[in-house]
Amino acid sequence: MMGSEPELPNPLPRPEDELEILEKAWRPPSGWNFLTVVNNTYIGVFYVGAAFLFFLLAGLLALVMRTQLAVPENTLLDPDTYNQVFTMHGSIMMFLFAIPAVEALGILLLPNMQAARDLPFPRLSAFAFWAYFIGGLFFFASLFFDLAPKGGWFMYPPLTSYEYSPGDNADFWLLGIGFIEISAIAGAIEIVVGVLLTRAPGMSLDKMPVYCWTMLVFAVMVIFAFPAMIAGTALLELERSFQWPFFVAAKGGDPVLWQHLFWFFGHPDVYIIFLPAAGMVSMIVPAMAQKPLVGYRLIVLALIGTGFLSFGLWVHHMYATGLPQLSMSFFNAASMAVSIPSGIQVFAWIATFAAAEKLQLKVPTLFILGFLFVFILGGLTGVMLAVVPFDWQAHDTYFVVAHLHYVVFGGMVFPLFAAFYYWMPYLSTRPLSEHLGRWVFGLIFIGFNLTFFPMHLTGLLGMPRRVYTYSAGMGWDELNLVSTAGAYLIGAGVAVFLVDLARNFRLATDENAGNVWNAGTLEWLPNGNYATRTIPIVTSREPIWDQPNLAEDVEAGRYYLPGAPTGYRETIITSPVHARPLYLLQMPGPSWPTVLAAVATAVFFLMLTLKWLIPAAVAGVFAIIMVLRWLWTTDPGPTHPPVDIGGGIKLPVYITGPMSHSRWAMWVVILVAATIFACFVFSYFFLWTVSSEAWPEDPRLMPESHYPVAAMLLLILSSMVVAYASRALKGVGNGVGHWPIRLALLFALSLLIGAFGAEFYGHWQTGLRATENSYGAMIYTFIANQGLYVTTLLFMSMYTIARSLCGLLNAERRATFDNTMLLWHYTVLQGLVTLAVVHLFPRMVE
Amino acid sequence: MNPAAVSFTPLTLRMLSGALIWASHFGVIYLFTALACARGFSAMNWHGIGVVPWVIGAATLAAVSSVAVITLRSIRYIRNHTAPENALRFMLWMTASIGGLSLVAIVWQAVPVLLIPVCG
Numbered sequence: 005m006m007g008s009e010p011e012l013p014n015p016l017p018r019p020e021d022e023l024e025i026l027e028k029a030w031r032p033p034s035g036w037n038f039l040t041v042v043n044n045t046y047i048g049v050f051y052v053g054a055a056f057l058f059f060l061l062a063g064l065l066a067l068v069m070r071t072q073l074a075v076p077e078n079t080l081l082d083p084d085t086y087n088q089v090f091t092m093h094g095s096i097m098m099f100l101f102a103i104p105a106v107e108a109l110g111i112l113l114l115p116n117m118q119a120a121r122d123l124p125f126p127r128l129s130a131f132a133f134w135a136y137f138i139g140g141l142f143f144f145a146s147l148f149f150d151l152a153p154k155g156g157w158f159m160y161p162p163l164t165s166y167e168y169s170p171g172d173n174a175d176f177w178l179l180g181i182g183f184i185e186i187s188a189i190a191g192a193i194e195i196v197v198g199v200l201l202t203r204a205p206g207m208s209l210d211k212m213p214v215y216c217w218t219m220l221v222f223a224v225m226v227i228f229a230f231p232a233m234i235a236g237t238a239l240l241e242l243e244r245s246f247q248w249p250f251f252v253a254a255k256g257g258d259p260v261l262w263q264h265l266f267w268f269f270g271h272p273d274v275y276i277i278f279l280p281a282a283g284m285v286s287m288i289v290p291a292m293a294q295k296p297l298v299g300y301r302l303i304v305l306a307l308i309g310t311g312f313l314s315f316g317l318w319v320h321h322m323y324a325t326g327l328p329q330l331s332m333s334f335f336n337a338a339s340m341a342v343s344i345p346s347g348i349q350v351f352a353w354i355a356t357f358a359a360a361e362k363l364q365l366k367v368p369t370l371f372i373l374g375f376l377f378v379f380i381l382g383g384l385t386g387v388m389l390a391v392v393p394f395d396w397q398a399h400d401t402y403f404v405v406a407h408l409h410y411v412v413f414g415g416m417v418f419p420l421f422a423a424f425y426y427w428m429p430y431l432s433t434r435p436l437s438e439h440l441g442r443w444v445f446g447l448i449f450i451g452f453n454l455t456f457f458p459m460h461l462t463g464l465l466g467m468p469r470r471v472y473t474y475s476a477g478m479g480w481d482e483l484n485l486v487s488t489a490g491a492y493l494i495g496a497g498v499a500v501f502l503v504d505l506a507r508n509f510r511l512a513t514d515e516n517a518g519n520v521w522n523a524g525t526l527e528w529l530p531n532g533n534y535a536t537r538t539i540p541i542v543t544s545r546e547p548i549w550d551q552p553n554l555a556e557d558v559e560a561g562r563y564y565l566p567g568a569p570t571g572y573r574e575t576i577i578t579s580p581v582h583a584r585p586l587y588l589l590q591m592p593g594p595s596w597p598t599v600l601a602a603v604a605t606a607v608f609f610l611m612l613t614l615k616w617l618i619p620a621a622v623a624g625v626f627a628i629i630m631v632l633r634w635l636w637t638t639d640p641g642p643t644h645p646p647v648d649i650g651g652g653i654k655l656p657v658y659i660t661g662p663m664s665h666s667r668w669a670m671w672v673v674i675l676v677a678a679t680i681f682a683c684f685v686f687s688y689f690f691l692w693t694v695s696s697e698a699w700p701e702d703p704r705l706m707p708e709s710h711y712p713v714a715a716m717l718l719l720i721l722s723s724m725v726v727a728y729a730s731r732a733l734k735g736v737g738n739g740v741g742h743w744p745i746r747l748a749l750l751f752a753l754s755l756l757i758g759a760f761g762a763e764f765y766g767h768w769q770t771g772l773r774a775t776e777n778s779y780g781a782m783i784y785t786f787i788a789n790q791g792l793y794v795t796t797l798l799f800m801s802m803y804t805i806a807r808s809l810c811g812l813l814n815a816e817r818r819a820t821f822d823n824t825m826l827l828w829h830y831t832v833l834q835g836l837v838t839l840a841v842v843h844l845f846p847r848m849v850e
Numbered sequence: 851m852n853p854a855a856v857s858f859t860p861l862t863l864r865m866l867s868g869a870l871i872w873a874s875h876f877g878v879i880y881l882f883t884a885l886a887c888a889r890g891f892s893a894m895n896w897h898g899i900g901v902v903p904w905v906i907g908a909a910t911l912a913a914v915s916s917v918a919v920i921t922l923r924s925i926r927y928i929r930n931h932t933a934p935e936n937a938l939r940f941m942l943w944m945t946a947s948i949g950g951l952s953l954v955a956i957v958w959q960a961v962p963v964l965l966i967p968v969c970g
Contacts, residue, residue: 200858208940210940211936301944302947305948308944309948312866312872312873312952316873316959328968330968331880331883331884333965334879337958338958341954341955341958581858694888
């Protein structure tokens with residue numbers, strides 16, 4: 005002890021050049037090179053800004069729609085344009101605004117809230133942002149070329165299949181969705197690994213801020229929900245481009261399959277949007293009440309419970325499709341059950357407000373109160389719609405439009421504005437205006453209720469959604485006029501917000517406005533580009549409230565990692581349950597290949613959508629080269645001896661094995677891959693259930709059994725060879741050379757390709773074609789899916805061999821090999837399950 | 851290797867076991883009901899009770915008893931270990947309470963089989 009002060013990890017005074025080296029390592033690039041910035045603060049701000057831009061663009065489309073519907077028989081828009089406008093409004097709001105916005109805030113806030121220097125894969129965040137931003141702009145621009153999709157934001161086939169939606173319009177929707185799939189999965193990898201492994205020492209799971217919990221649940225939900233969307237969009241694109249009949253009833257397909265896949269993503273997606281917003285609320289309410297959140301453990305329970313139960317609700321969007329009554333009742337019950345955890349959160353926020361001695365009734369508080377009012381109403385109409393007979397009456401009417409806006413706008417946009425006002429002092433040299441903010445809230449709150457409350461009535465009076473106009477005298481005229489007036493009020497509120505932003509937002513990664521709310525969590529510690537000067541030891545959920553002098557000690561350099569001991573960007577990796585320091589992660593810095601890879605990816609998708617195949621191929625190859633170039637430096641190896649971070653703790657600078665952050669990321673990728681595969685398996689069995697006449701009646705029409713047996717043996721052997729290479733790699737440097745490993749990888753690759761070839765040829769020689777019927781389409785989907793992984797492993801094994809040839813692979817520095825091996829074993833397992841489904845199942849039910 | 855690090859996966863799986871069992875129960879009863887209706891064997895019965903109610907009853911009994919055991923064991927562990935370390939205590943509390951929520955959800959989603967015709 006030093007007098008009455010607690011003993012902290014690092015003593016004062018600190019070496020003179022320590023801070024300078026830290027600042028230099030984290031300095032953002034200047035000039036044109038600024039585009040290569042990867043720091044989470046900058047990328048987070050870019051990301052939030054881009055998402056907000058799409059909110060504005062989709063909002064403008066909403067105003068166009070409301071103008072069209074203001075009076076009956078309006079001719080402002082023709083039906084075709086109206087279809088494009090409402091489809092783009094819904095698609096952009098859901099896919100290019102809501103999901104990216106919550107993910108962007110996570111990228112922006114999580115590291116600082118956990119006192120990490122950055123998320124573990126900063127270049128991945130940058131790649132996800134640039135691909136999303138450029139691709140999103142292309143998607144929006146399709147509106148000006150009469151190329152925008154027009155099948156509704158859920159794009160139900162058969163309307164959106166090749167027969168009824170010829171041209172490229174629907175493909176542009178698939179382009180837009182492709183970008184959100186890329187950025188969401190990249191974000192999920194970042195967030196899962198970031199939340200679990202980069203928390204400040206001492207921030208065990210029971211002390212983790214609720215926002216971190218929400219983002220963890222969010223990311224896990226993305227991992228299991230987005231694959232259904234990826235599978236669905238892949239099937240729809242295959243049907244549109246190559247006439248593989250998954251959804252064409254005449255060829256054994258079923259449009260309801262799309263609805264299952266879409267809503268298995270779509271319903272959890274509502275919670276994917278809502279939970280992070282709820283997490284923001286759970287951070288803002290305690291700060292405004294100056295009291296710890298009431299019921300922390302119950303809220304975490306609610307988050308996890310919601311995350312699970314929300315996957316049991318997808319059919320409640322499909323009550324009118326003719327499913328068995330009992331099946332629908334399961335989803336009705338799950339819809340009721342999910343209201344329990346949602347209710348827990350609402351009561352906890354109200355209780356925290358009630359516990360306040362003196363509530364800070366500022367703009368963030370107003371938006372939270374508005375959120376509570378609107379979201380509760382949306383929840384109540386949600387319970388109404390979960391009841392099957394009521395849903396049958398209200399289905400596809402404006403009642404549903406009202407409900408979904410009360411839930412999504414109420415549950416996400418109000419908290420987002422609260423978050424803008426609350427966290428702005430952490431990003432800007434001055435906070436947003438309290439005076440203008442009250443106008444923003446008032447206009448949006450009144451405008452919102454004026455717009456959407458009447459829609460409950462227009463819906464109950466029978467007005468269907470998605471109609472471009474209506475006849476006068478049906479009782480809808482005044483209600484629609486009121487809704488339109490309300491929409492313009494919302495627009496006015498957003499315009500005042502833009503004025504406020506222009507007047508007061510001045511981005512600052514240091515010298516920000518500071519902790520103006522007297523909040524208790526770590527993002528309010530003094531900041532720089534490197535986040536906090538030192539990484540504190542956390543002893544409670546509100547460390548700033550409970551640990552006196554924390555901000556001063558952190559800034560003075562008295563906690564962990566006061567400098568940049570390796571001279572590069574670093575953060576501490578801690579254990580997932582107890583947050584005990586494990587190793588020091590050296591992170592990559594700014595990089596042109598990352599940005600160029602993102603641009604090339606966007607161009608690739610655009611060219612592919614327009615069926616310009618040669619430019620698409622050029623862009624695709626360029627993107628792959630850039631990705632490989634970017635990855636080349638990300639496995640630096642043990643180039644530095646263990647470093648002292650303070651408090652007598654010496655951390656290794658490089659590790660491999662189960663606790664390596666890259667291994668965790670690869671597991672996330674595999675979970676995504678396995679879920680996509682599970683969706684294909686579901687599709688196979690679903691189509692067999694509804695149209696088994698497409699399946700071969702006689703197993704003799706299937707490939708003879710020696711083809712699958714050969715494929716199975718080759719798959720198993722290839723895994724065994726890779727396992728041998730892994731063991732051999734351990735001995736490199738101790739008498740074992742590199743060539744056995746390189747040759748083993750090449751041999752294993754040839755076995756894998758052989759297995760793929762046997763399976764493909766087996767089906768091809770029977771005369772089965774993908775365009776024939778749904779059975780053929782599913783079989784070749786499995787084969788194409790396996791082919792995708794074989795191709796990926798071709799690149800990964802060549803990359804691994806190239807690293808070996810360059811001396812960048814050895815017994816210690818083996819992350820590249822380990823990740824390749826992990827995906828290899830997964831691919832083999834996936835291949836074996838495919839063989840069982842495709843060859844065993846039809847013979848079993850013969 | 852830090853023992854705290856390697857225990858993450860089993861600890862987390864245990865914590866989520868109630869919800870995982872709920873998901874499995876949900877999947878089994880939904881898929882079985884859909885198959886029974888689509889493939890036309892829902893009319894089969896044993897002792898006057900249809901095949902679907904039998905399967906839902908059996909799946910519900912199995913799910914409820916598994917969740918109950920996990921929940922009770924967690925509660926007992928918390929009671930018997932007066933000062934388990936905070937993070938562990940938190941995870942055990944979560945195990946028990948996720949189990950409780952899952953029990954409600956499992957029973958709730960099984961009840962309709964007593965009230966609603968299977969295929970309808």
